[in-house]
Amino acid sequence: MKALLCHRPGTPDDLTIGELPDPVPGPGQAVVRIEAAALNFFDLLIIAGQYQYKPAYPFSPGAEFAGTVDSLGAGVTGFAAGDRVIGYCGWGAAREKLVIAADKLIKRPPGLDADRAAGLIVTYGTSYYALKDRAALKSGETLAVLGASGGTGLAAVELGKLMGARVIACASSDEKILFAKAHGANDGLNYASHDLRDGLKKLGGDHGIDVVYDPIGDRYAEPALRSLAWYGRYLVVGFAAGQIPKLPLNLVLLKSCDVRGVFWGSWTEREPAAHRANTADLVRWCAEGKLSAHVHAAYPLADAAQALKDIAARKVMGKVVLKP
Numbered sequence: 446m447k448a449l450l451c452h453r454p455g456t457p458d459d460l461t462i463g464e465l466p467d468p469v470p471g472p473g474q475a476v477v478r479i480e481a482a483a484l485n486f487f488d489l490l491i492i493a494g495q496y497q498y499k500p501a502y503p504f505s506p507g508a509e510f511a512g513t514v515d516s517l518g519a520g521v522t523g524f525a526a527g528d529r530v531i532g533y534c535g536w537g538a539a540r541e542k543l544v545i546a547a548d549k550l551i552k553r554p555p556g557l558d559a560d561r562a563a564g565l566i567v568t569y570g571t572s573y574y575a576l577k578d579r580a581a582l583k584s585g586e587t588l589a590v591l592g593a594s595g596g597t598g599l600a601a602v603e604l605g606k607l608m609g610a611r612v613i614a615c616a617s618s619d620e621k622i623l624f625a626k627a628h629g630a631n632d633g634l635n636y637a638s639h640d641l642r643d644g645l646k647k648l649g650g651d652h653g654i655d656v657v658y659d660p661i662g663d664r665y666a667e668p669a670l671r672s673l674a675w676y677g678r679y680l681v682v683g684f685a686a687g688q689i690p691k692l693p694l695n696l697v698l699l700k701s702c703d704v705r706g707v708f709w710g711s712w713t714e715r716e717p718a719a720h721r722a723n724t725a726d727l728v729r730w731c732a733e734g735k736l737s738a739h740v741h742a743a744y745p746l747a748d749a750a751q752a753l754k755d756i757a758a759r760k761v762m763g764k765v766v767l768k769p
Contacts, residue, residue: 446540448539449506449539450462450463451505451506452502452503454494456493457749457750457753460492462746467542469544471519472520473521473548475517476516477530477545478542479541479542481562481564481743482507483766483767484539484765484766486596486756486757487508488506505536505537507537508536508567509534509564509567510534511563515542529553530552531562532549533566533567539769554728555732557732562728563764565727566724567597570723572600572601573727575658576588579678580680582610583655584610587611587654587674588611588612588613588656588657589634589649589658589669589672590602591615592661593621594625596763597660597683598614598660599624599762600736601658602614603628603737605629607736611631611632613633613648615634615644640668641665641669642668652674653673653675654673654674655673655674657679659679659682661685663690664690670697670704673700676703678703680707681705682707740765740766742755742765742766744765744767744768
């Protein structure tokens with residue numbers, strides 16, 4: 446089978462396509478024939494050796510996928526060959542076949558195509574966990590989403606709207622703002638052409654912003670924190686803009702606000718039942734058309750380097766997927 450392989454820490458151009466033996470499922474495992482594998486910003490960090498998880502070389506990037514069950518190992522129940530499934534594996538999905546523990550798979554309902562399904566688990570899973578389990582977002586609250594047109598940002602916009610919040614989409618271009626508004630955002634703020642602190646202060650009014658969803662960090666973090674309302678919640682999701690910010694804790698004191706970490710990957714391992722319940726909600730909503738799971742583009746495996754470069758250059762609105 447063909448597989449996209451990372452042999453050493455490097456850049457997208459250092460990835461190669463190699464031939465590997467077809468995997469064989471062990472007890473409790475399934476082999477899935479991959480139809481689409483979604484890429485995320487953290488794939489850039491994993492192949493550079495700069496992420497929390499450091500898999501042994503060689504490995505394939507790609508943390509989430511959609512496909513069909515090819516074969517099953519001993520003791521697996523609830524699945525059969527030919528079942529349409531989605532799953533989260535952390536890394537390893539950018540290949541034609543993947544062996545994985547069967548209990549990490551979730552059946553894919555009719556009407557949910559592989560490309561959209563492949564990009565559902567990580568971005569929507571992260572955003573749903575952030576807004577529901579970490580922020581306890583309530584209907585009627587104001588939610589500001591930074592990086593609102595990217596994978597996790599767009600998911601936060603759509604889920605925030607679905608949960609009844611007033612959503613402010615913050616992004617680096619008017620085109621991205623319009624894109625986020627088309628997916629449910631009530632207001633928009635271009636932080637490339639307008640001051641983020643002043644813009645959020647104006648949009649938040651005297652009350653302020655109840656929840657900030659921040660997957661980008663860097664210089665945008667402190668002005669976003671300053672916009673919070675009394676008892677506001679600032680969600681630390683990631684640092685796609687580069688630097689890890691240092692927040693002034695006097696602001697946390699003066700606002701009686703919370704800074705809450707969102708480590709979705711670790712949470713899925715610590716609380717697998719809650720993760721499966723959340724994912725079931727997301728799959729149902731997507732199949733019902735309540736979530737777009739928008740795919741920016743689908744690339745063949747041979748163009749994986751370009752796909753990752755497009756993510757790094759912030760050209761992507763929604764998700765990109767690879768087609769093994």
